[in-house]
Amino acid sequence: MGICSSCFKDSSTDGSxxxxxxxxxxxxxxxxxxxxxxxxxxxxxIKDPEKVKRQQERLQELEKRQEEADRLGGGGGLKWQVDN
Known part of the structure; x- marks a missing residue:
């Protein structure tokens, strides 16, 4: 029945x-x-987060191009005409 000497150590020097x-x-x-x-x-x-990131970047690039085309006049796109 011995006394545990580690119980009486200073806790600040313990480094625990x-x-x-x-x-x-x-x-x-x-x-x-x-x-x-x-x-x-x-x-x-998401199985492939890099693929999703690439798709988002591609969509942003397409939207950016579309906005720029609209801003510059948009004359290069197709026109829809309805004849009566």
Whole structure:
């Protein structure tokens, strides 16, 4: 029935994993965790997230070209005519 000498050590010199993190370090960890959750949420249910990203970029490029063509006069497109 011995006495546990490790129980009487100073906890500040222990170096255990239960040290209190500074406010800045804690904020950084929380921000990283939030970014990770957002990234996982965005890709949930998508097999190939890179493919989706490429498709979105392609659609944006097409919309941009369409807006520019409309702004420049739009004379290059097809015309719809109805004869009565």
């Amino acid at each position: 994993a239960t040290e209190i993190l500074s406010a800045e370090a804690r904020r950084m960890k929380l921000a990283e965790a939030a970014e990770k959750r957002m990234k996982e949420q965005e890709s949930r249910g």
